[in-house]
Amino acid sequence: MRNFFKIFFASLLALIVFTVIGIFLLIGFISSAASPEVPVVGSKAVLVLDLSVNFKEQAQENPFGSFISNAESEVPSLFDVVRLLEEAKSDSSVKGLYILAADNANGFSSSEEIRKAVLDFKKSGKFVLAYGETMTQKAYYVANAAERVYVHPQGGLEWSGFSSNLFFLKGMLDKLQIEPQIFYAGKFKSATEPLRETKMTEANRLQTAVWLGDLYASFLRSTTTSRNIDSATLHELAINGKIQTAADALQYKLVDGLKYDDEVKGEMLKWLKKDPKSSINFVTINEYAQATSLGNYTSGGKIAVIFAQGDIVSGEGDEEQVGSDVFKNVLRKARLDKDVKAIVLRVNSPGGSALASDVIWREISLAKKVKPVVVSMGDVAASGGYYIACNADAVFANETTITGSIGVFSIVPNFESFLKNKLGITTDRVRTAPFADMGAGDRPLTEAEKRFFQSATDSIYTTFKTRVSEGRERSMEYVDSIAQGRVWTGTRALQIGLVDKIGTLQDAVDHAAALAKLDDYRVREYPEKKDLFQQIMGGYKKSIRSSLISEEIGLEQWNFLKQLKQVKQMVGEPQTRMPYFLTVH
Incomplete structure (x- = not known):
């Protein structure tokens, strides 16, 4: 037996040693491979x-x-x-x-x-x-x-012109006997429509027609300018299928x-x-x-450009999300860094968790007290994306940015009928107070519980409007008139005061430099890139998996699957999120 243990531990030690050596060799090999020769542009x-x-x-x-x-x-x-x-x-x-x-x-x-x-x-x-x-x-x-x-x-x-197609899941949920108990504030807040309707409500049809028409008008204007063909003729070509x-x-x-x-x-x-x-x-x-070097090595002041792309979630999130813990710390770091003279927050997010949005909003409010904070909006900066943007010193958007969607909703699913009638599963419970199992999901909410959820939703909506009112220096009555969950394009957002200027990210950076009185500046991007080892050992496998699946089934189908997965994120926690089935063809 003693020899057995000697052989066992010797083998174990050898295995550990060779494993460690192998890991270091692998890291060395990857590091050398990841240091490619810099390409040369050459002539002509x-x-x-x-x-x-x-x-x-x-x-x-x-x-x-x-x-x-x-x-x-x-x-x-x-x-x-x-x-x-x-x-x-x-x-x-x-x-x-x-x-x-x-x-x-x-x-x-x-x-x-x-x-x-x-x-x-x-x-x-x-x-x-x-x-x-x-x-x-x-x-x-x-x-x-x-x-x-x-x-x-x-x-x-x-x-052929533009179209926006929405998918509705209510019929499927009815067949499965799953009841999505929904609470929302804002008559245009259409994010939950796919779960509670079989077609667009009139309010959603109106707002979709307006923002889609704005995108199409921008498309026609650009073509008119470049091709010297009037927009009426261009539109007629699409109408008649020429x-x-x-x-x-x-x-x-x-x-x-x-x-x-x-x-x-x-x-x-x-x-x-x-x-x-x-x-x-x-x-x-x-x-x-x-x-090419982009010449970011000047001796001027530093402008922190912080990229917030993806769904807003509580905690760390992943590389495709705006995690409140990560961005709270990034904003705090930029605020406390004396070398950072201004902050530019680039928002490309449809929103998400109301709580996470408020955590990030708080840090922006603190940063704004000590240095200029400018927001640049990307493809979409709506709902929670607008929540974190509204308090900046200046807000830039492109003409075709989708923004607004100031509203809130909550979803509490009831699976009782599905479990009992489809799977043969029943549940029972013991509780010490009548609301101890509120929102459990295996029973319908009581009328009192429904009032609790709607009250919480309304309260968050009021807070959201208050943030916008204070940040944009508009009355609560005015904010309420342009809120209601309605989606706006950048062009209309400028007209109604949700944004300050139409411009690119570079325009926003230049404006931040002007506010900070910087004649010369250098840009530092956040969140900082992970090194090679962090990428391999961290969550990079998700990006690889996503890339492989999207290539196999097509980008549009993959986006649809991602949108379905977002339903899970919406359950329980109040959401400041825009419609998740938003596609333009």
């Missing part, structure tokens, strides 16, 4: 902007990307893309911009910022070509800023030509004054990001 480069890439608010680094393609292991942020196009404008090695515009994975507000950057790049006099075998409307929104727009002769251009083929798009001057890929590249060679048989030095925006 053509910068490639692929709109099918989703440029998020912060750069997305794949810790395993180094094993596949060093140059493409990191996707730059939307802010970086805009600044890189600005850099390329004066970069003598970059001769033109090639926009791959078959599809566009970015939201309308993000696309608006990219489009403005493309228009600014054109001022350099360098060529800008856009091409897609087939081209969606959202891709065309950016592509029509190019000097020349081409589609494949057998391809086409989508031109754009069905690539030839139709050319006939009505929406594109400049029908070309194959080799013909587009042949035209680029002419612009570059190179031999027709030469190759083109294409440099992707990812490669250019790694090869």
Whole structure:
């Protein structure tokens, strides 16, 4: 027996030693692989902007990307893309911009910022070509800023107007005998409609028609400016379905030509004054990001740019959420840092937990007392997203930003009939007080309990409106008139006083610098990037899983599945969240 233990512990020790050695070797191997050679732009480069890439608010680094393609292991942020196009404008090695515009994975507000950057790049006099075998409307929104727009002769251009499709689950819940006991404040608060209705309420239909019409109007205006075709004619083309083929798009001057890929590249060679048989030095925006310094090394004051992207949740959250604990600490750190002279909060969130939103709001209020705080809104800054934005010194939004949705709701599901009639499960209980099991889910709420939940919802709604009233310096009566859970675009939000200016993230940063009286500044981004080891040992597996699933089933279907998962987050805790089935085609 003694020999057995000696052999056992010797083997165990050897296993531990080899495991530790293996871990260090693996870390060393990964670290060396993750330090790729910096790409070189070279001469006569053509910068490639692929709109099918989703440029998020912060750069997305794949810790395993180094094993596949060093140059493409990191996707730059939307802010970086805009600044890189600005850099390329004066970069003598970059001769033109090639926009791959078959599809566009970015939201309308993000696309608006990219489009403005493309228009600014054109001022350099360098060529800008856009091409897609087939081209969606959202891709065309950016592509029509190019000097020349081409589609494949057998391809086409989508031109059918916009639609917003909502999915309703009430019929399914009725069949399953699941009762979603819902409490809400605000007649336009439509986030719970899919659970309590089989079609849009008239209030929701009205607000959807307005904001969708605003997005469409912005799309038509941009096309009018770029293609010199009046918006009435453009709208008539969609109404009568006149754009069905690539030839139709050319006939009505929406594109400049029908070309194959080799013909587009042949035209680029002419612009570059190179031999027709030469190759083109294409440099992707990812490669250019790694090869280019954005000049963030000045000796001026520091501006903290804090990116709040995703659902607002209590606690830490994950890399795709705005966790109140994380952002509370980030804001506090920026407030206490004497080198930080101003804070810019970039909000791209549909909201979420009312409590988590208030935790973040509190830190913004404290920061505002000691240094300028400016908010920049992305694709969506609604409900809880607006809650955390309303108290800033200045609020910027793009024309196509979706914001507002000032309202509250709570959901308490009742599974009693489902458990009993579908699964044969019954429950019983002993309690020391009549409300000890309130909201348990296996029985309906009593009338008294329903009053409690509605009272809590109304109370949070009043607090929300108070935050807006104080932050925007408007009366409670006025705030109530524009609240009610109603969704607004950035353009209308400016008109009714929910935002101060239409502008990009860079505009917001410049304004923060002006408020802080900084002639020169450097930007520091938060939350800070995790190092390679943190990414591997942390929650990066979720991003990998999400990426693999979305690639397999398609981005639209994956977004639908994510929206279904959000229902779970809405149960129990009061929510300041906008409609979660919000899609535009």
